[in-house]
Amino acid sequence: MAKTIIFLGPPGAGKGTQAQRLVDEKGFVQISTGDILREAVKKGTELGKKAKEYMEAGKLVPDDLIIALMEEKLRELSDRDVILDGFPRTVPQAEALDKMLPQIGRNLDKVILFELSDEEIIKRLSGRRIDPETGKVYHIEFNPPPKDVKVIQREDDREEVIKKRLEVYHSQTSPLVDYYKKQGKLFVVDASKSPDEVYNSIISVI
Structure with a gap:
């Protein structure tokens, strides 16, 4: 049976980097809610049309619609690890x-929680800078841009915005940690380590 894995963790914990490596x-396929919503809207599917109405009205797409889109996508990828x-x-x-x-012949294998302190997340994200010409991402501390490159800070990467995103994460997503812990499916990786160490921890779990 194809594997189904969930990545949980705050913004800036490195989930995207590790997913890309897998x-x-x-040969895994990475599925994010944003991607499947955009894809369904672009294709103009029935579910996509419904989602588009909510998105254009600036409303959150309801859970039942997101679940239906997720089911559609997972059926499409029935033989792939996701x-x-x-x-x-x-x-x-x-x-x-x-x-x-x-119902679609899958099990949830593992839930991997990327653990990182709020201080570290704020440091990581608020230090990000982007070259608007190329879209290349730098970091003022870990990967500074060359002197001749003019960089900007994205709105999302400002400290007050990051703090709000973390508040939402803690209030909404933290209860999932207990939920999956009770099921015995939760595995914690220390996201403050180097990308290679984090990747090796994930591989040893899955």
Whole structure:
């Protein structure tokens, strides 16, 4: 049976970096809610049309619609190992996912929690700078831009915005940690380590 893995963790913990490596080296497919919403809207599917109405009205797409889109995508990828990134975000979404997976012949294998302190996240994200010409990402401390490159800070990377994003994460997503811990599926990786060390921890778990 194809593997289904969830990546949980705050913004800036390195989930995207590690997911990309599993895609490149182990043939996984990374699925994020944002990607499947955009894809369904672009294709103009029935579910996509419904999602578009909510998005254009600036409203959150309801859980049942997101679950339906997720099911559609997972059916399409029935024989592929997948990483769910940024989904589920809440316990009701997790419960719906638990009901849906067996219906399409999948199990949830592991939930990997990227653990990183708020201070470290703020340091990582608020130090990010982008070259608007090329889209290349730098960091004022870990990977400074060359002197002749003019860089900007994205709105999302300002400290007050990061703090708000972390508040949302802690209030919505933290209950998932207990939910999956009770199921015995939660594995914690120390996201403050080097990318290679984090990757090796993930590989040893899955």
